[in-house]
Amino acid sequence: MMKILIVEDEKAIRDLIDMQLTLAGYDCQTAEDGVIGANLIEANSFDLILLDIMLPGVSGYELMDYIRPTKTPVIFITAKHEVSDRVKGLRLGADDYLVKPFDMVELLARVEAVLRRYHKAESVMEIEGVTIDFDAYRADKNGCKLELTAKEFGLLSLFVHNKNIALYRDMIYERVWESDFDGDSRTVDLHVQRLRKKLGWEHCLVTVFKVGYRLEVPK
Numbered sequence: 402m403m404k405i406l407i408v409e410d411e412k413a414i415r416d417l418i419d420m421q422l423t424l425a426g427y428d429c430q431t432a433e434d435g436v437i438g439a440n441l442i443e444a445n446s447f448d449l450i451l452l453d454i455m456l457p458g459v460s461g462y463e464l465m466d467y468i469r470p471t472k473t474p475v476i477f478i479t480a481k482h483e484v485s486d487r488v489k490g491l492r493l494g495a496d497d498y499l500v501k502p503f504d505m506v507e508l509l510a511r512v513e514a515v516l517r518r519y520h521k522a523e524s525v526m527e528i529e530g531v532t533i534d535f536d537a538y539r540a541d542k543n544g545c546k547l548e549l550t551a552k553e554f555g556l557l558s559l560f561v562h563n564k565n566i567a568l569y570r571d572m573i574y575e576r577v578w579e580s581d582f583d584g585d586s587r588t589v590d591l592h593v594q595r596l597r598k599k600l601g602w603e604h605c606l607v608t609v610f611k612v613g614y615r616l617e618v619p620k
Contacts, residue, residue: 402428403448403516408438408464409478410456414501418451418478421505422512424565426618435459439467447473449516451508454479454490465493474515478503506563506572513562528561528618529605542601552577553596560606560616570613589613 405427409415412433419429430445432438436458442450450468452475454461461477468475476497477490487498496515499508517524524536532541538554540547549557555577559568570589571582578588593614597606605617 402426404428404430404446405512406430406432406438406441406445406447406450408432408435408450408456408461409453410434411453414478417505418508421509421566425509425563427512433457435461435464438464442467442471442473446471448519449473449512450475451478451512452476452495454481454486462489462493465495469494474519476511476515478508504572505566506568506576509563509566526561528564528616529600529602531600531602533557533561540600547599549596549599552592553599556592556596557600560614564616564618567609567615568613573613 405422407415407418407422407429409418409431410433415431415433419431422429430441430447432441435456438452438456439459442464450473452461452464454477456464461479465475474496475494476499477495478499478501479486479490480501482500490498496518497511499511525532525534527533530542531547534540535558540549540554540557556573559573559576570586574580574582574589593606597603600606602616607615607617609615
């Protein structure tokens, strides 16, 4: 299980990130200021650090001095949105930079992307009887290849990387179809229904009333 450190002084944001990443299958620890963060970094090994910049005690920029020797990837999460702030963060060694407010689905996608870049994310996963090879764009069930379209595999990847999280239909459409949602949910609904049937996931790929869909997987 991937270990992630969340260094964020705003409790509501810290708790939300912790909850969503835990639901997605990550092992999280949290720190409310830079000093606690530095102590945790010195005492533990993490696969990824999510780091606010404006922290009490030791700033996120200063905390990078503790992180660089560990070669742990970092995503800055901050309200500082100027280009100069982004450039400074990246030059200090951050792997990505996410500006508040942000969507949790976007954060999860960036976490997965950074972990994959460092070859820490699993390229093959088995969920609810289905083996998914993300590098080969292939899904198997009972040793047999499932014939999925590109959009169906895109849906599968989106649900798997956001398991136990309710996804809105408009977000699903924009992420998988890579275009603006036009208000007609029939395309999403039809593809999800076909995917459910092919995977045999009628029991776990559930409809969320007036929202969209959620892949329910035991923690």
